[in-house]
Each structure stands twice: as C-alpha cells, then as structure tokens.
Amino acid sequence: MKNRLKVLRAERDWSQAELAAQLDVSRQTVNAIETGRYDPSLSLAFRIARLFDALLEEIFDPLGDEKDL
Amino acid sequence: MKKERLYLIGSLVVFAVLFVAAGIATTWSAGYWREVVMFSPVFPAIGVGFFAARTVGKLDELQQRIHLEALAFSMVNTLLATLVISLPLGHYALTGSPIWYNRETPIVCIFPISISFLVVGFWMARRRYR
Numbered sequence: 001m002k003n004r005l006k007v008l009r010a011e012r013d014w015s016q017a018e019l020a021a022q023l024d025v026s027r028q029t030v031n032a033i034e035t036g037r038y039d040p041s042l043s044l045a046f047r048i049a050r051l052f053d054a055l056l057e058e059i060f061d062p063l064g065d066e067k068d069l
Numbered sequence: 070m071k072k073e074r075l076y077l078i079g080s081l082v083v084f085a086v087l088f089v090a091a092g093i094a095t096t097w098s099a100g101y102w103r104e105v106v107m108f109s110p111v112f113p114a115i116g117v118g119f120f121a122a123r124t125v126g127k128l129d130e131l132q133q134r135i136h137l138e139a140l141a142f143s144m145v146n147t148l149l150a151t152l153v154i155s156l157p158l159g160h161y162a163l164t165g166s167p168i169w170y171n172r173e174t175p176i177v178c179i180f181p182i183s184i185s186f187l188v189v190g191f192w193m194a195r196r197r198y199r
Contacts, residue, residue, distance in 0.1 A: 024129070025130070026129050026131065028131060028132075028198065029129050029130070029131040032131055032198040037197065037199075038131055038134075040130070041130050044130060
C-alpha cells in the first residue's frame with residue numbers, strides 16, 4: 001500500500017524519530033511504513049491521519065500496489 | 070521498565086541458583102525433597118516467561134510482528150530439526166547406539182537449536198522491514 005507519509009512529514013520538517021515519538025512507535029516502524037514495506041494497523045493509520053489532520057484516503061492509497069502491477 | 074528489569078534479573082538469579090541446586094539434587098538419594106528441588110527451577114522460569122510476554126506486549130506493532138515472525142520461524146525449524154535429529158537417534162536406540170549417543174541428547178539439543186533459529190528468524194524479519 002502506497003502512502004504520502006514521507007511527503008507529509010517533510011512538509012512539517014519532522015524527522016522520522018520525531019514523527020515516531022508523536023505516534024508512540026519506533027523509528028523503524030515509521031521508516032517501514034514510508035518505504036511501503038509495512039502496512040500499519042487500522043488503529044495506527046487513524047492515529048497518523050489524526051496527527052496530519054487528514055483523511056485516511058488522503059494519506060494511504062490501497063490501490064497503489066495494484067497500479068504497479 | 071526499571072521495575073520489570075529488576076523482576077527479570079531477580080527471576081534469572083533465582084533460576085540460576087535453583088538450577089545449580091537441582092543439579093546437585095540429582096546426586097541425592099531418591100525422596101520427596103530431591104523431587105521438589107529438581108523441579109523448583111520451573112517456577113522462576115515461568116516468571117521469566119511472563120516478563121518476556123509483557124515486554125513483547127508493550128512493543129509497537131511492527132516490533133511485535135518481527136518477534137512473531139521470528140518465533141514462528143524458530144518453532145517450525147526447531148520442530149523439523151529435532152525431528153531430523155530424533156529419527157536417527159530413535160533408530161540407534163533400537164539397533165544399538167554409537168558411542169556419542171545418549172538418551173538425553175535430543176532434550177539437550179532443543180534449547181540451543183531453538184535459540185539459534187530465534188536469532189536467525191529475528192535477524193531475517195528485522196532485515197525485511199529495514
């Protein structure tokens with residue numbers, strides 16, 4: 001699943017560690033989500049959306065992988 | 070976390086002491102106290118297990134997934150490895166064993182095999198999500 005987490009983080013000039021601290025997860029988790037290696041749980045996805053004041057669909061694109069096929 | 074770490078260290082120390090005591094108890098003559106002392110390391114070991122479960126429960130979701138994948142890798146491979154080891158040993162037990170064989174070998178093998186697979190599984194899972 002593709003996402004805009006890296007772009008949104010860069011817009012706010014946050015480091016991965018700062019974002020991880022705000023989401024109460026490890027930096028490795030943020031990195032894995034940004035690179036698309038890990039899809040967050042629904043709970044974490046909502047926390048991310050709330051933090052960036054955006055809708056889930058504005059951050060995560062569930063069809064992202066299918067477009068690449 | 071500091072309190073839990075103390076709990077872990079305490080459990081490990083008690084386990085080590087009782088483990089040594091259990092080893093000494095094997096030389097005692099058969100009786101009630103020998104059985105009690107020989108089984109006593111189980112109780113602090115349960116404490117260590119609770120600590121491990123609580124610690125993993127407090128990790129974030131990716132770390133939990135990494136631990137789960139490592140555990141699954143370890144369990145399946147330990148099962149297969151012990152099966153592969155046990156089959157020839159069972160054969161030796163029936164047909165006459167070579168010098169290096171003794172009945173305790175499979176049980177002694179399980180722990181290092183399991184830990185080795187756990188470390189390898191953990192390394193592989195961490196690498197996947199790096």
